[in-house]
Amino acid sequence: MSAPVVNCPTCDTKVVWSEASPFRPFCSERCKLIDLGDWAAENHRIAGKPDLNAELGEEYLAELEEELMGKDNQFFK
Ligand SMILES: [Zn+2]
Structure with a gap:
C-alpha cells in the first residue's frame, strides 16, 4: 500500500503524505508560510x-x- 498523495494547498504540487514530507500537506516550508500569511491577511481583513x-x-x-x-x-x- 503506497502512501496517500495530497495536493499542496498553496501551489497544487502533489505531496506524498509520509515522513518524507515534513511540511505536509504543503510541499515545502515556503508554501506553508505563504498559506499562514494568507490566513493572517484574511484575519486582518475580517478585523479590518x-x-x-x-x-x-x-x-x-x-x-x-x-x-x-x-x-x-x-x-x-
Ligand atoms: Zn506548494
Whole structure:
C-alpha cells in the first residue's frame, strides 16, 4: 500500500503524505508560510473595521466642531 498523495494547498504540487514530507500537506516550508500569511491577511481583513470607525470618528469630529463653533459664537456675542 503506497502512501496517500495530497495536493499542496498553496501551489497544487502533489505531496506524498509520509515522513518524507515534513511540511505536509504543503510541499515545502515556503508554501506553508505563504498559506499562514494568507490566513493572517484574511484575519486582518475580517478585523479590518477601522474604516467604519474612521467614518464614525469623522462624523464625531464634525459634531464636535459644530459644538465648538456654537460655543465660539456665544463667546463672541
Ligand atoms: Zn506548494
